[in-house]
Amino acid sequence: MNSKIAEIKGKIEKKVLHPYLLKYIQVPIIDSDKLLLLVSAMEGLDLTDRERENYALTATLVQIALDIHEHVTNSQSLAGTKERQLTVLAGDYYSGLYYKHLAESDDILMIRSLSRGIKKVNEHKTLLYQKEFKSVGLLLDSIKSIEASVLAKFSGFFGRDAWIPFMESFLLMKRLLKERNDFLRDGISPFFDALEAVVETVDLHGGNRNSGNLVELLDHELVSLRIELKERMNAVKNINEAVRSRAEELLGEIKIFVEEG
Numbered sequence: 001m002n003s004k005i006a007e008i009k010g011k012i013e014k015k016v017l018h019p020y021l022l023k024y025i026q027v028p029i030i031d032s033d034k035l036l037l038l039v040s041a042m043e044g045l046d047l048t049d050r051e052r053e054n055y056a057l058t059a060t061l062v063q064i065a066l067d068i069h070e071h072v073t074n075s076q077s078l079a080g081t082k083e084r085q086l087t088v089l090a091g092d093y094y095s096g097l098y099y100k101h102l103a104e105s106d107d108i109l110m111i112r113s114l115s116r117g118i119k120k121v122n123e124h125k126t127l128l129y130q131k132e133f134k135s136v137g138l139l140l141d142s143i144k145s146i147e148a149s150v151l152a153k154f155s156g157f158f159g160r161d162a163w164i165p166f167m168e169s170f171l172l173m174k175r176l177l178k179e180r181n182d183f184l185r186d187g188i189s190p191f192f193d194a195l196e197a198v199v200e201t202v203d204l205h206g207g208n209r210n211s212g213n214l215v216e217l218l219d220h221e222l223v224s225l226r227i228e229l230k231e232r233m234n235a236v237k238n239i240n241e242a243v244r245s246r247a248e249e250l251l252g253e254i255k256i257f258v259e260e261g
Helices: 002-016 032-041 049-071 078-104 108-130 136-157 163-186 190-202 211-234 241-260
Strands: none
Touching: 002 032, 002 049, 002 078, 032 049, 032 136, 032 163, 032 241, 049 078, 049 108, 049 136, 078 108, 108 136, 108 190, 136 163, 136 190, 136 211, 163 190, 163 211, 163 241, 190 211, 211 241
16 A cells, blocks of 8 residues: 555646645655545445546645645735745646546536535634634644545545545544644644634633643644554454554654653
């Protein structure tokens, strides 16, 4: 499985690493975990290797287009304006590649399904930056939608509904662990900004709202999510060893800081 992922990733890189764009924008990040989940969910389907690669390429291009638009800066300098414009155009370029691949395969139903996923991701990204959540649970649901909606629509399209809860928990945990690490390292995190706004709204800590309390609050949610991920992973039949091993790595990260705490 890992060699298959590496092969598909190499083909995707040839599509997205446009030499001119790379002079001005960040290198597009190909999420290996999402690619692993995509390819694994297609195991056992009556698809040729070329069809699997094409679908994996398509869904990954969608994700890259969504992710790269997050890197648009607010710089007012001439160089910053050019970078911002090219970043927007790069996202549109990758979106165009995605539509091109699906149009060539005449897969209108897949376009419709993934478009719904894209719409949901964008709606919840807007909610995240507006920071108007009434509870921690609603905030986590938005993060889950941002991370997993494209894969969920993709899996549902192929009748792999049993994979969806597992994917959601897996990708939510991965995102929260990243936000935790970024916040502890840099003190900056869109998620923690939104979490702090929730805390201020519901006054969870009686006015003592320091960064330590926010991390503790997230850690509590991660411990609950750890149990949920184990249950959902066991509910997926014939899950391959590559996926199980990667999930165990994430679970191990939580175990480490829980023991330290």
